[in-house]
Amino acid sequence: MILSISLRNLIRHKRNSLIIIILFALIITLFYIGNAIMVESGSGMKESYVQNFTGDLILKAPTIMDVSLFGPTTPSLEDFYIMPEITEKDRILTILDNRDDINQYTGLLYGAARMEISKEKYNVPVFGIEGDSYFSMFPDTSILKGYRLETGKQGLMITGERYRDLLESGRSVEIGDSVELKMAGRNGFRIREVELVGIFEYSQSNATLDDIVLCDMQTLADLNAMSVVLDQSEDISEDESSLLLLDDMDLFGDTLFGDDQFSDESGKEDILDNLFDDVIEISDANSMEKNQETGWQFILLRLDNAASTKSTVKDLSALFKIENLSVEILGWRSAAGFSAELVYLLRLIYNAGFLLVAFAGCIAMVNILLISVFDRTKEIGTLRAIGTQKTTIRSMILLENIILSTLGGVLGVFIGNLLLFYLNEKQIVISNSLLRFLLGEQFSVNGTVQLALFSVVISIVLGYFSSLYPIKHALSIPPSTAQNKGAY
Amino acid sequence: MSIIRLNNVKKTYRMGEVDVHALNGVDLSLVKGDFVAVAGPSGAGKTTIMNMIGLIDLPTSGDIEINGQNVSTLNDRQLTEMRHEFLGFIFQSFNLLPVLNVRENIELPLLIGKKVPSKSERSDWVNHLIEEVGLSKWHNHKPSELSGGQRQRVAIARALVGKPPIVIADEPTANLDSITGAYILDLMKQMNKEFGTTFVFSTHDAVIREMADHVVLLKDGVVQEEIRS
Numbered sequence: 001m002i003l004s005i006s007l008r009n010l011i012r013h014k015r016n017s018l019i020i021i022i023l024f025a026l027i028i029t030l031f032y033i034g035n036a037i038m039v040e041s042g043s044g045m046k047e048s049y050v051q052n053f054t055g056d057l058i059l060k061a062p063t064i065m066d067v068s069l070f071g072p073t074t075p076s077l078e079d080f081y082i083m084p085e086i087t088e089k090d091r092i093l094t095i096l097d098n099r100d101d102i103n104q105y106t107g108l109l110y111g112a113a114r115m116e117i118s119k120e121k122y123n124v125p126v127f128g129i130e131g132d133s134y135f136s137m138f139p140d141t142s143i144l145k146g147y148r149l150e151t152g153k154q155g156l157m158i159t160g161e162r163y164r165d166l167l168e169s170g171r172s173v174e175i176g177d178s179v180e181l182k183m184a185g186r187n188g189f190r191i192r193e194v195e196l197v198g199i200f201e202y203s204q205s206n207a208t209l210d211d212i213v214l215c216d217m218q219t220l221a222d223l224n225a226m227s228v229v230l231d232q233s234e235d236i237s238e239d240e241s242s243l244l245l246l247d248d249m250d251l252f253g254d255t256l257f258g259d260d261q262f263s264d265e266s267g268k269e270d271i272l273d274n275l276f277d278d279v280i281e282i283s284d285a286n287s288m289e290k291n292q293e294t295g296w297q298f299i300l301l302r303l304d305n306a307a308s309t310k311s312t313v314k315d316l317s318a319l320f321k322i323e324n325l326s327v328e329i330l331g332w333r334s335a336a337g338f339s340a341e342l343v344y345l346l347r348l349i350y351n352a353g354f355l356l357v358a359f360a361g362c363i364a365m366v367n368i369l370l371i372s373v374f375d376r377t378k379e380i381g382t383l384r385a386i387g388t389q390k391t392t393i394r395s396m397i398l399l400e401n402i403i404l405s406t407l408g409g410v411l412g413v414f415i416g417n418l419l420l421f422y423l424n425e426k427q428i429v430i431s432n433s434l435l436r437f438l439l440g441e442q443f444s445v446n447g448t449v450q451l452a453l454f455s456v457v458i459s460i461v462l463g464y465f466s467s468l469y470p471i472k473h474a475l476s477i478p479p480s481t482a483q484n485k486g487a488y
Numbered sequence: 489m490s491i492i493r494l495n496n497v498k499k500t501y502r503m504g505e506v507d508v509h510a511l512n513g514v515d516l517s518l519v520k521g522d523f524v525a526v527a528g529p530s531g532a533g534k535t536t537i538m539n540m541i542g543l544i545d546l547p548t549s550g551d552i553e554i555n556g557q558n559v560s561t562l563n564d565r566q567l568t569e570m571r572h573e574f575l576g577f578i579f580q581s582f583n584l585l586p587v588l589n590v591r592e593n594i595e596l597p598l599l600i601g602k603k604v605p606s607k608s609e610r611s612d613w614v615n616h617l618i619e620e621v622g623l624s625k626w627h628n629h630k631p632s633e634l635s636g637g638q639r640q641r642v643a644i645a646r647a648l649v650g651k652p653p654i655v656i657a658d659e660p661t662a663n664l665d666s667i668t669g670a671y672i673l674d675l676m677k678q679m680n681k682e683f684g685t686t687f688v689f690s691t692h693d694a695v696i697r698e699m700a701d702h703v704v705l706l707k708d709g710v711v712q713e714e715i716r717s
Contacts, residue, residue, distance in 0.1 A: 387571045
């Protein structure tokens with residue numbers, strides 16, 4: 001009977017019901033579309049990163065600051081930070097080899113370098129890889145030109161996007177060209193010349209992935225290994241050693257990557273080029289000692305079942321603890337660094353904004369619901385007079401608002417899907433670089449069943465909170481108001 | 489045996505800066521099965537005393553006993569329960585739920601209590617009451633489709649559906665013409681005889697109060713006279 005009364009009251013007060021449903025629908029449409037875009041970019045990014053360069057899990061040595069595959073996530077202003085190598089690598093690999101849930105793994109080194117190729121200079125993240133295991137783990141990586149790096153051989157690979165960028169700049173790039181990598185460390189600089197062996201492309205690309213340069217692990221280890229430089233410190237002149245006082249801000253500006261303006265600032269570039277004229281050590285990669293054992297800063301893991309990540313993390317953590325191994329486990333998002341966190345940050349900001357809109361909407365709804373309660377003061381008084389408990393009155397009003405909020409939520413999801421369908425059909429090409437990074441070149445966003453259900457739940461929760469004050473008011477109506485004169 | 493007893497009941501309302509003494513120490517004892525008229529001029533305190541007896545308002549001081557239970561110690565839940573179990577209400581302006589039809593309005597009190605009778609029990613009893621108040625042809629109609637007299641007959645049936653020992657009716661004929669009003673009073677009297685229900689109704693109509701077998705005359709918030717026939 002309570003349900004029946006609630007439903008009939010909603011029909012009787014059509015205008016109020018309709019206004020409330022539309023309000024809920026508008027709020028939920030906003031929530032649904034915004035989050036559909038965020039979810040799409042988030043899941044696209046996850047797939048892109050996990051499949052292309054992070055793997056499912058990442059092992060690393062403990063560090064004093066948060067690090068991703070791109071080094072410290074917080075810029076270090078005091079020193080150049082060289083990621084520590086994983087100690088007791090062999091024992092860790094033995095553990096990994098014995099686990100059925102780990103399908104593949106590969107080692108990785110990271111370095112931030114200035115690359116000169118065909119007289120063009122770029123600040124690039126360089127991944128030192130063992131070609132065989134790396135490309136076996138990321139089989140979707142395609143080779144556009146040249147060949148894949150092989151384990152134990154020197155060489156360097158750039159992305160197709162970089163290659164096209166060079167061609168568009170009027171540069172000629174050929175396999176076999178010499179590429180110069182310059183790297184700054186705590187005690188000075190090192191330069192290596194490496195042969196360009198291939199142009200590669202990840203299965204899904206974005207601005208972060210397009211920047212990556214792959215080179216053999218030996219070369220990067222050598223560029224990173226400052227101990228070798230220290231051995232030769234007696235040869236450094238006074239002028240050269242003065243360079244050691246410079247920090248990374250002097251070299252790369254505020255950020256190492258992604259600053260397109262950097263190359264345009266000729267002043268900075270000149271300083272940098274002058275510095276590199278006075279480098280401590282330059283060598284051809286081919287002149288390095290072959291087959292030198294290199295440590296790994298990261299071990300990327302590919303699991304048999306990506307859905308079992310949590311249990312694998314739990315098991316490995318326990319094993320490493322028992323074996324007294326100093327190693328930390330990262331998920332793909334932490335490993336991918338700020339670019340992967342960006343979408344979650346944006347989602348957080350968007351939903352904070354949504355909360356404000358929802359709050360304003362709730363205030364409007366509270367007002368409408370209050371008016372509805374005022375209109376029914378005598379009816380509620382009568383119900384109380386004939387023996388209806390307050391809990392029943394509460395249920396009745398709450399039920400009405402839950403019905404309205406559910407209908408509003410469903411309508412909001414429906415409108416959201418219609419709008420997404422319309423936008424998808426329009427085949428909008430995205431020109432903004434940030435949006436392009438998040439959504440790809442063309443707008444194509446689809447809602448998920450989970451998001452639709454979650455949106456309806458959000459609507460119901462809003463309906464619940466909007467009802468609280470009107471319910472409080474309804475419960476304060478004394479039964480004696482039933483005696484008020486005049487029919488309702 | 490008293491089914492309703494009021495001992496020195498006072499009620500004061502605060503109207504802005506002024507205290508209005510609606511009841512100034514009412515002592516009253518009503519017997520089970522009585523057909524009681526509370527009469528008096530406007531402002532005598534008729535509605536206030538009906539509200540006190542109907543437990544929809546509480547006295548400022550004094551005691552009220554319903555069916556031997558002193559209600560001054562009861563909390564809101566217990567008072568609500570008591571209204572449901574012991575009292576039926578007939579309002580001057582009918583107070584039917586506009587979204588429910590005749591049958592549903594009558595059935596409503598049966599559905600809001602702790603113990604809900606079975607569907608067949610409810611159906612039989614509601615049908616009987618609909619027949620008693622002469623609304624068999626109108627049982628599916630909404631209140632807005634009924635005349636004033638018909639609405640008040642629905643209200644009478646609703647007040648009786650829970651088989652309460654007491655029915656409170658505040659000026660039940662005030663919104664009806666004299667013929668309909670007389671018919672409604674006849675119906676109430678008939679129910680009083682048939683079910684043994686105590687009816688307490690307020691009125692300022694001297695003709696109607698003659699139908700009562702116990703008349704309580706109020707003036708300025710006190711019982712001026714009691715007439716038993």
